[in-house]
Structures are given as C-alpha cells and as structure tokens.
Amino acid sequence: MATKSTSDALGAFFDDLVRSETRLYNALGDRLSRDHGLATSQFEFLRYFRDHPGSRVADVASNFAAGLGAISKGVDRLEARGLVVRHPNPADGRSSLVSLTNAGGDVLADAETTFQERLSDLVSSTLRPDQVATVGAALATLRAALERDRIGLPVG
Numbered sequence: 001m002a003t004k005s006t007s008d009a010l011g012a013f014f015d016d017l018v019r020s021e022t023r024l025y026n027a028l029g030d031r032l033s034r035d036h037g038l039a040t041s042q043f044e045f046l047r048y049f050r051d052h053p054g055s056r057v058a059d060v061a062s063n064f065a066a067g068l069g070a071i072s073k074g075v076d077r078l079e080a081r082g083l084v085v086r087h088p089n090p091a092d093g094r095s096s097l098v099s100l101t102n103a104g105g106d107v108l109a110d111a112e113t114t115f116q117e118r119l120s121d122l123v124s125s126t127l128r129p130d131q132v133a134t135v136g137a138a139l140a141t142l143r144a145a146l147e148r149d150r151i152g153l154p155v156g
Helices: 004-036 040-051 057-064 068-080 102-124 129-148
Strands: 084-088 096-100
Touching: 004 040, 004 102, 040 057, 040 068, 040 084, 040 096, 040 102, 057 068, 057 096, 068 084, 096 102, 102 129
Parallel strands: none
Antiparallel strands: 084 096
16 A cells, blocks of 8 residues: 555656646647647657558557547548558558658658757756656656556547
C-alpha cells in the first residue's frame, strides 16, 4: 500500500507530466499550424508514415493508443491534402496501406525543422541535457511497460 507521501508524489508526477505534455503539444501545434498548416497530430502521423512506410491505419492507431475511427479520419484529411496516399493491402483486402507522397515528404521535412527548433527552445531553456536524458529514459521505461502490457488502449 502506498504511503501518503508516495501517493502525493505520484499524483504530482501525473499532474506535471500531463500538464507539461499538453502545454508542449499545444505550443508545438501553434507553430506547426502557423508555419506549415499542420496540427501536431498530423505532423506526428506524417513522421510515422515516413518511418513506417506502407503501414495500416490500425498500426498507427495502436502506436498512438488512439481509436481507429479518429486515426482514419486524420489520415483522410492528410490524403485530401495530397500528403499521403492509400494503397490496397495485398495481404488483406479489408485494409489499405498508407505511404507519404513526395509532397508529404517535403512538407514533413520543412515542418521537422520547425518542430526541432521550437521543441529545443521550449525544453532547453529550462532543462539541462542530462535532465532531458534522465527524464527521457524514465518515460521510455514507463511507456515500454505500458505498451508491453497493452495498458491504456482505447476500447472498441
């Protein structure tokens, strides 16, 4: 059983983690939207398709722990802008595979520079590189355990 101080520390950890993530996500989204016409989620999807060409929408949903319908709609928007293209899945006729288009790769390359610069401004102005490495390692460990145990996936 957790003691009150452990419980308070975990509650503060959760609050700081979620509020920091939300503020970073929003600040990055503001810049990506202004400079590239992309929402942060769209930027993340483009990065995913760059790193995982020919992925299924279900793969993206699993990676981001998000609902399949929401991810599919997000991919529809990227496809309408000509940034990704869907191809029939030869292994499963019920699904399609998604890849970046050349235009999507160009937009992503430009947006990646903006993302890296803004993230560096936001984080490096407050945290030292060793702190970033320590927090990053702790979060990677937590994420790996949650993913391994399939915790936090949307229902349905």
